[in-house]
Amino acid sequence: MxxxxxxxxxxxxxxxxxxxxxxxxxxxxxxxxxxxxxxxxxxxxxxxxxxxxxxxxxxxxxxxxxxxxxxxxxxxxxxxxxxxxxxxxxxxxxxxxxxxxxxxxxxxxxxxxxxxxxxxxxxxxxxxxxxxxxxxxxxxxxxxxxxxxxxxxxxFPGFLSQKLETLSLLKQQETTPLHQEYSLLYTLGLKNAIHHLSLQKGVTDAELKRTISGNDAFVWNAFETVLARLPVNLMENIPVLQTSTDNKELKSVVSLLLEESYLLTPVSQAFLLRELIEIVAMMQALSPAMFKSQLLRLFGTKEITLLHATLLMKSTFTDSLFTTEDEIFFLKRLVGMAQHPLVNIQQKLFYVDCILNFPENRPISGNGEESLPVLVTPQLAASLLPTVFNDSKTMLSRLRLLSLVYMEADESDDKGVGYLFRHLMTLYKVVDNNSKREMTVTYFRATFIFLSYFYHNLKFIDNLTNNICELYSRHFYLAPNLINLIDKIQECLEESGWPIQLLKALQRLIVELPLPLMTLTNLKWHLKILSRVSRESQIPPRASLCFLLSVLINSSLCKTGGWKMGNAVLIVCCNSLQHPSLHQVFSELADLLQYLMYNYEDTDIQDHARFYYTLLNNLSQEKLSGVLARGPDVERSAKTCSLSSIMPETDGLSNSLTVHQTKNRILKLTRVQNIRTQKVMQKTKSESHGDCPTTYEGEYVSTGLVSKMILEYHLIHVGDVNALYDKLFSICLHFDLTDSCYEKVSDINIPCLFKSRKPPVVRLALQPRQPYPTHLHVCAVFSTDDGMSWYTQLDDLLVPFSDLFVPLPVPVNWTQESQEQLFDHLWNSMCQDDFSQKASSLFCFDLGGRQISDLVEENFNPYLISKQPDKKCYKVLFYLPPQYHLLLKIVNTEDAGQVHIATDNWELLPFINDYLKTVT
Missing domain, CATH: 1.25.40 (Serine Threonine Protein Phosphatase 5, Tetratricopeptide repeat)
Known part of the structure; x- marks a missing residue:
């Protein structure tokens, strides 16, 4: 080509x-x-x-x-x-x-x-x-x-460990901004070299000096040996290199790097400091006091990257470097930056988080529990009290910090906790006045934070419960928020009884609401709350069941409620069936289920109510709990006996309900011979308004009607299979695409396949997005004569490029002359030298003694547009759904055959080339 x-x-x-x-x-x-x-x-x-x-x-x-x-x-x-x-x-x-x-x-x-x-x-x-x-x-x-x-x-740590002397000289001699790059490269190489030495035993001072002054080849075995990395966040696991004397050369190198660090950009300074922290931590001969001269500069910076490095230094060396005065100054600096008006929200959140996780010299406990440094007192954090003028994220972060401060301060007069509760009540008033969604979510998150720290303070918890109930009485749509709050409190604070207290209050509020004012919209939210209440074993369900029966009798819920509302009522009934006090509400639950059976309009709700009623009257409470608590995905052991005698469980029933997988492939698809790809949705003769190139492009291509292809296959057995599979029924073939060039293929259902009969024909409909060859994964599910269901995998179905060829999609009344005019029109438009998708090419081949007419007749006859025997030229046109064309001019020259190619999609040229190699 x-x-x-x-x-x-x-x-x-x-x-x-x-x-x-x-x-x-x-x-x-x-x-x-x-x-x-x-x-x-x-x-x-x-x-x-x-x-x-x-x-x-x-x-x-x-x-x-x-x-x-x-x-x-x-x-x-x-x-x-x-x-x-x-x-x-x-x-x-x-x-x-x-x-x-x-x-x-x-x-x-x-x-x-x-x-x-x-x-x-x-x-x-x-x-x-x-x-x-x-x-x-x-x-x-x-x-x-x-x-x-x-x-x-x-x-590959250690690769430059023998080039440190060269890198050091480069760093010292460079006077341009590249000095920074040399410093970082040298520091990284030095740290990895020392780390490599720390993993060895019996390292002498001479070896360390030799490494620092090394000027040898690259350490190529670093690519073969996996060196342990330094864990940045786990500095306590760092290896230590013990030497007998104070290494002056290394100390001088580290001191010089620290003194020159202010020349670097903040990001590079932070990188350099992290590497030097690891070097000092690994070297027993180096004192952390080397960083002392840098602390004042680092405390005063506003760069977040440098603050990260300082906190790493604080966590690594603690009181070996930081005194109590340093800690106080550092904390005051963090508090000041957390409220500075020129600091953005993300940075303020970061500063508050630094205060919460500040690595102090004398930690309160080592068990991993949340705690604050001793130096963070209510007086120090007083300027960070949350207000409603803060954005939501800042407000919540400050509330969490101050809650922890006041909980550990344990003030007897509750002034600090009282302020936080008053702040919560301010948020409550904002939400009560129909605030936006963001403030509503913020209020519930703030409530969760407050409860997490002060759930034991009954003075505030009782007031909080009453206020939440009042809020719900005016805004029923907050039911999902309340349920989520209750679930999270139960998940995080198992010992807290507040969720049960709130659910009881909400149940009492709902059942006492006047029925004449009840609407379907409000009832939808009430049912969510009552469904959640019915899950708690400590709350009797009698009040909920009586309320629901009263609503059904005195409203139009049975006729207008629909399936969702009826299902919400059934959830309460289902939970009540599993409640420990079921024997106390037997009559109320039976009355409610009977009313649903005979009066609710939805048939599915009636059937479920009848099923629950049958269980209620025929099973003990133990069996009820076992039947209803077992979901469809819960596995049961072979030794577990059924709790119900309504339907005995047998192995035969289990087998018939299971889809088994065949050990070998038993089915395959083979192409039906002598059947070409069929066109779909072609215009008829009556629809044609002309037979010119303009009509073709306007009616038959731009409308995209010819877009699907039908490929026909026989479904047959694979060789000699087990006699069990001689007769197959209800076969469902499923096809999975392996690329995005085709639309999704629908499943194909075949009634039966008998080995002794003629195989059925499977018509596979493909709708290309791009006319590329592809293959499909095929599997089948079927039933055998004994009633068992089986799953089997078939060989991948190959769709070669030649299967995508479709004859010219024009009505049958088009004359040969019109088709040839269309061919010439398309050929001229595709051979223009522009930057579109169109392209032209040439393919040459050796005839090998054959006649070119035989080659055309054998391979291209359905797509032949015209032939010129005197010029020995044949014009062939393929249509490639959804909208592409392939035009060929086949010419017989003296020593070879030539195929001139034109297409409106140049990406098809590799596939065209492979196809022509095959047919010639």
Whole structure:
């Protein structure tokens, strides 16, 4: 095939990045990667486009390079491109370095020759600090090279451990902003080198000095040996390197890095501090007091990243570095920043969380329970009292903090707790005045927080219960919020009796409501509450049952309530059947169920009420609980006996209700021979308004009528199967797509399949979104002669490209001349040199002594538009649903056959090429 395929990269690259699996369903990773590399090598492609083409390799290197061999070959190609790129294209060269690093790291091929060549080149690049001729270009290259080495050292700790002397000299000599990159690279290498030594036994001072002053080759075995990483959040598990003397060289290095840290950006400072904290924690000879000179600067910063590093320092060294005065100052700083007007909401929440989890020198308890530092007193936290003018998140975080403060302060006059309760009542008034959803949710969350800390304080809890009941009496739609609050309190505070207290109050409130004022809308919310009440064994259900029966008798609920309302009533009845005091409400429950049986309009509600009534009158309370509590997904052991004698359980019944799986494949689908793909929804002769190209494009293509195909298969047995499967009934075939190129395929039902009879024909309807070959997963469920149900897997169903061909979708009254005019019109439009989906190509093949007429007659006759014997030229047109065309001009030359190709979808060219190879 000799042509240039027009590639729409601005469309293809975003499509790949959005969903690689969906994109690769129409092509392969190898071919897509080959196209990318070909375009990157093309000198005609501009630099910005090449940088754009690297994004798939940066984001999904393992998808495009699934094996180490493919990754190594790709890295070698990219390295060759890197060496050929001119110096002026420094942005492209920088991105190439990042792409090569990404491919090598993500595909486990770092210990390869191409990796060694690349890393030697990168390290030479960062050492060439005296070459300033290229200005910004060289500065950018060294910056990216440092980032690549830092990424490699992070993934393979210890790789640079023998290059510390070189990195130290580079750091000292650099006067440009690249000094920061060298400092970070050196610090990371130093930390990993010390960590590696700490895992060994009997390390001497000489070995440590040799490591610090090392200037040897890369440690390539770092790619083969898995080194233990330092757990950043578990500093107590850090290994310690014990040396006999105070190592002055290392102390000098760490001190110098600390003194120069203020020259770095906040993010880089935080990274440097975290690495140095781990170094000091690993080295017994180094004192945490080295950080003392940095504390004042760190306490005064507003940078969140530096605050993170300071908290890590505080957690690691505690009183070895921080005095009580330092703790007080630090906490005051956090309190001040948590309310500063120029700090945004997210940062304020972070500061409050830092106060809640502050690592103090003298922790209250070591059992992991929530507690505050001793230094956080009500006086210190007084400025963080919540108000209704705070946003919801800030208000809740402050409420949680102050609740913990006042609970631990244990004030006898309850002033602090009283303020928090008054704040809760202020929120209550806002919600009572029909506030927005956000404030309603905030009120219930604040109530949960208050109850979590002060559920034992009866003085406030009783008032809170009364206020919530009053709120519900005016706003019944808050029932889901109340139920959620009760569930969460029961889940988190098992010892609290407040949920039962509130449910009793709500039940009493509902059953005392006047019936004349009851509406179906309000009753819907009341039933939710009563359903929740009926689940509690400590609350008698009599009042609820009497209330519901009264509502049914004195309202139109039975006629207008519908299924949902009736089901809500049945939930209360079902819960009452399992209640411990069922014997006390037997009559009330029986009356309610009988009334539902005879008066409710919905048949399903009647049937369920009758079923519950039967259980109530025929089973003991123990059997009732066992029957109703067992859900459909609860497994029962073989030794468990049925609690009910209504229907005895037998193995035969269990087998007949189970779908068994066959051990082997017993069915398969085979294509019906000599049956072409059929068109669906073709226009008839009476609908035609003409037979010209314009009519075709306007009526038969743009309307999308010809969109489905029918493929016919025989369903047969696979070889000699067990006699049990000779007769199959009620067969259901299920098809699962393996890509997104087709619409979902519906299940196909077949009445029966007998081995002794002619196999049935299965008509599979496919509706393509894109005309690509595919395969479908097929399974079947069927019944055998003995009444058993079975599941079996069939071989995948292959739909080759040739099965998608459909003859020209025009009415039968179109003349041969009109069809040929349409062919010429489509051919001319597809061969235009534009940037659309259209494309043309050429395929050549050897006839091998055959006649070209025989080849056309055998393979293309149903799609033949015209033939010109004098010119030995044949015109063939395929229609590819849902709206694409494939045009062929087959010509016989002196030494070979030629197939000129035109299509309105260039992505079909690889499939067309494979098809022509097959038929020729």
């Amino acid at each position: 000799a042509n240039v395929i027009p590639v729409s990269w601005p469309r293809r690259i975003p499509a790949f990045l959005l969903s690689p699996s969906q994109f690769l369903s129409s092509t392969t990773s190898e071919s897509f990667l080959e196209e990318l590399l070909h375009e990157l090598r093309d000198d005609r492609t501009n630099e910005s486009t090449k940088i754009f083409l690297l994004s798939p390799l940066l984001e999904y290197p393992t998808v495009l390079c699934p094996t180490p061999a493919a990754a190594e070959e790709t890295a070698l190609e990219l390295l060759a491109i890197f060496n050929q790129v001119p110096h002026k294209s420094f942005h492209f060269k920088d991105q190439l370095m990042v792409a090569i690093t990404s491919v090598l790291l993500c595909t486990s091929c770092m210990n390869s020759e191409v990796a060694r060549s690349f890393l030697d080149m990168v390290f030479q690049m960062i050492q060439d600090t005296n070459d300033h001729k290229n200005g910004q270009q060289f500065f950018s290259a060294r910056l990216i090279a440092c980032d690549c080495l830092r990424e490699i050292e992070t993934c």
